[in-house]
Amino acid sequence: MENNNSKKWFTLIVLILGGGTIYKLSSLKDAFYIPMQQYLHLTHTEIGLAMSVYGIIQTFGYIFSMYISDRFSKKILIPLSLIGVGVTGFYFATFPGFYGILVTFAILALFGEVAYWPVLLKAVRLLGNKDEQGTMFGFLTAGRGVVDTIVAFSALALFSFLGQGARGLRGAIIFYSVITIIVGVISYFLLEDDKILDVDENGNKIGKNKATLHGMMRALKMPEIWVLSFTAFSVYSVYCGLTYFIPFLKDIYAMPVTLVGAYGIMNQYGLKMIGGPIGGLLVDKKVKSAARYLRGAFAVSTIAMLIFIILPHKSMSIYAGMALTLGFGVIVFSMMSVFFVPVEEINVPREISGAAMSIGSLIGYFPAVFAFTLYGSMLDRSPGMQGYRNVFMTMIFFSVLGLVISSILVRMIKNKNRKLTSEQECTA
The missing domain is CATH 1.20.1250.20 (MFS general substrate transporter like domains)
Incomplete structure (x- = not known):
């Protein structure tokens, strides 16, 4: 029982690492709003439109998540999502034009929201029993806050170290990308495979x-x-x-x-x-x-x-x-x-x-x-x-x-x- 308890909290820590890193690129404006305007040549409206594209894909993508999140294992979906976001970040770091940025935010929403978020929530729910749900989700939120803060301040420090210009912004984006990919690889090796059911509620085998x-x-x-x-x-x-x-x-x-x-x-x-x-x-x-x-x-x-x-x-x-x-x-x-x-x-x-x-x-x-x-x-x-x-x-x-x-x-x-x-x- 003690081993199972340790394993449960260890798995939660792995999930927290992913939850605290995967959204740093899509929320780049939180720490780098002015540099985004200056070096990506974006207006307030254009940044808003990029976020709107993200929100639209996020909202309607959850319809597809109903199928994806129960059909495929978290051992596949969570690492795939993290690595997908990280790879997209390398394209983001090339400072594409406005339409390229819209495509970037659409892809970030597909990986970060459609393929990742409901799977993360499902994984946390299945970690604890009925009496532990509040604690599990509470510490997920707190842990993400800790990781958010550490990663965001690290990116800001790198931005400052590289001169607070275009080079600094590119460095911060690449930093976010690398961290996300690393966490994705770690997640693949440390998360267990899910058992995907192929029976209905009556136990009949249906595929x-x-x-x-x-x-x-x-x-x-x-x-x-x-x-x-x-x-x-x-x-x-x-x-x-x-x-x-x-x-x-x-x-x-x-x-x-x-x-x-x-x-x-x-x-x-x-x-x-x-x-x-x-x-x-x-x-x-x-x-x-x-x-x-x-x-x-x-x-x-x-x-x-x-x-x-x-x-x-x-x-x-x-x-x-x-x-x-x-x-x-x-x-x-x-x-x-x-x-x-x-x-x-x-x-x-x-x-x-x-x-x-x-x-x-x-x-x-x-x-x-x-x-x-x-x-x-x-x-x-x-x-x-x-x-x-x-x-x-x-x-x-x-x-x-x-x-x-x-x-x-x-x-x-x-x-x-x-x-x-x-x-x-x-x-x-």
Whole structure:
């Protein structure tokens, strides 16, 4: 048992390494937005279009993930995705033209989202038993935050060492590419092969392709998966609003430029390290239900944001503003870390975990297609405090929506457990 436990945590570490490196190229703008404009000759609109191409491929690609993630082993898909992203990065480092960059982001989305993300979620779910899901997903989020931070700062250091020009940007891209490929090779040798089922739920042999398609249909017909997916949708809609705490503190609190970078790193990476374990441990050790935890967290986030809106921000200390916004971010990241954990509570068969995670990702991450445009347009239409108030009220709306949907999910789980208990008693 001790060996199995060590093996489980070792596998999680390997998965964390991949999860913390594979998205560095597709999120190059996070650390190198200005150099991308200068040396790739991109406008704000062109960078936005590249991200839109990525988001479109990501969103609709999850439809294909329902088949891919349960049909092929993680030992193949995870290394292939990592190496594919790394190789694409070498083309990116040639500084292609605008259309070449659009193609680059489309390929990064295919490898990083369609072939990788649902498989990663499935692999983490299958690592732990029912009582460990929160802990597993919580430490996945925290671990990715640690790797994100180390890799991003290393690339920044290399960029600075190479002169902070075109040579530095190319070096940073190649660095990301090499690291991703290395992790892909490591993953191939350290991850175990999955057993791909070739039977239906009644044990009848039907072949791997047919079994996978049959599993997709089973997942699509489970109403609990759809309710769970829209719970994740609500969490992610609130999460998108965290981005606007940065300009809020700069515009309303006059945050010094020297603090903007430090706050941004903490807002995007540091909160993963804090919120991930908090959410995971509370779910497994205290609340004993991710669905109930999400319902409670939605209620807390609604109340917290209502209080935040009415505070006298223009007369408050910048450090008070930073503390309050980061505190709210911890709540949101604790929810982000566990919003797929109820897959275990709704008793999704483990052989269709990939299809379930793909549906959850399709719906859950869909706000990336519209939320940033929605929030940004609010600020453009109403500059100043009124615009930010509109953003925060919209975040409250999504929190209330999540509270309602997660309450439905809790009720569905309760009814399903009651039905299973009744069936077991009748059988006995």
